[in-house]
Amino acid sequence: MSRQDITQQLINTVDELSDPKALQGLFHEHYDGDPLPSGKELEEIIELSRAVLFPGFYGNSFVNIQTTKYQIGVNVERLHKLLTRQVLAGLCFNEDCHCAHIEDIRKCMREEAEMIAQRVIAKFPAIRQMLSTDVQAAFEGDPAAKNEGEVISCYPVIKALTNYRIAHELYLEDVPLIPRMMTELAHSETGIDIHPRATIGTHFTIDHGTGVVVGATCVIGNHVKLYQGVTLGAKSFPLDKDGKPIKGIARHPILKDGVVVYANATILGRITIGEDCVVGANVWVTHDMEPRTKKYRQNKEDRLDVRFDEGEGI
Template identity: 45%
Template sequence: MNLMQPSELIMGKKEVLAGSCKTETVTAERVRNPIPAAVAALADGFKSGRWASHIEPVPIPSKSEVIDLIEQVQRILFPGFFSPVILRPENLEYHLGQQLSLFYENLASQISSAIRHDCFRHNQACTLCSERSYEIAAALIDSLPEIRNLLETDIEATLTGDPAAANSDEVIFSYPGLFATLIYRLAHRLHELEVPLVPRIMSEHAYHRTAIDINPEATIGSHFFIDHGSGVVIGATTTIGNQVRLYQGVTLGALSLPKDAGERLRNVKRHPTIEDDVIIYANATILGGETVVGARSIIGGNVWLTESVGPDTRVMLAPPPLVYFGPEEGGKK
């Protein structure tokens, strides 16, 4: 058998390519350059104001730095869990002081950027922006003990509602519902303090990490538990009481809105009210600003609800007919 050597194979391929492919040098002068026209068209669109952009002489909040703020506040509110150093009682106050000082400065900087951008965007006179930013940052820091206390109730609700939760450490490290709730409670407080942009950047990060979408404007009480979590949506004007449990895929949303809803219904309650001690199972959808789910009620999986139900009510779908395929012996037809 006559076997060709690798070098002979390579030479043979080169000969085939040389014989079948005629290449030529392409010069810049012979090719249309699309860049100048595209630059001119894009620049015209942005400069004219037809398209949203941030071509302004003021800073804008940094998404990456807002995410850093979330990580900083995790180290503050859950000391020892997310810190790179081992914490002991004797160095706890030093750790908290160091982390809070860093958080205070970074938060004030992002708030300042958000306020300045908002003033410029709406042609408002921006006065004492730096001072206001530090005042707002201080107000949030004043709220941290209260926020941490609420988060402790959320951890308790998780341990009570989920037999698979071994301990609080597991919940803090691993549960997406608690992470989304932590960000919601921070973002909600910033919304109350009238900080633009930053709360929504925070909630978008939570959605990116957990697929749980909680609008910062929503009102949520203590002992809140989201089990599994993916696909949960809580709209801006939703009100949720204490001791409420939601499962994956739950939507607390608005009814179908008209085309001009953005302006006409901006400050109107569009999302439901969920009273205390309610359980809402997977993929249930509850819509409408006038819809109230009464205390201690249970909403079953896949229920579509657009009207109020009283307290102590169970709402379930009728069992669908099932068709079984398989051996007759030991099975059902």
């Protein structure tokens, strides 16, 4: 093949890749000057957030009680700047702004992004308090953990929950795209996939963590513990008249307070797992469970549900 033939083939390939029909649904057109979401900046946002929430464990390892306020202040200032920029990048994907001119749109979005970033950072004390209960749950639930510092430094659940709890606040602020990107960063880092829309109470922990999936409309109470490989998922989606999945409906499980779900269990659909239930390993659950009941498999053919009030079961 001659050099001219190679050049022409490359030109033809570029033409095919640039065809609007081939790009349908795969191309984001934006105005000149509009920011695009940055995975690298979001990683820095997560690093700064962890350093603010857990000073000394993340970020500057030489921080002490005399310099903590200074270090947190520096980190918060940088965090607000980066978070504003990334929230703005998310808002630029939203086409609902009705400002008459592009200059007005940019100003409107910039002001909104700055206020959203401020409101989310203002919730960091409450987020830290929630995370402290998660650290406590992980420490008390694992005999191998020597102290809370080991949990904060080493356990993937704390990293995943830090991302999730920040992303959840951004989701509640109706920020497009960015919350999901933040939880997907945790997914890549830890193997734990928590949708930012999910609602999770206090004292939540995941032992080991690899392969856990928590769907978008899950509601998880307080003092809930999951093990590796657990899926809190949905059944087949209901379809509209055009055969497309109906979005926005509640389709994932509700786990009440005190539930324990062991490794590789799968809980599907908008069902309720009652208070203090135990779901055994490798079990499929597609129906409600009454409070204080246990579901497990004795063998491949037999499933057994028992109550464990007054000494029955475990």
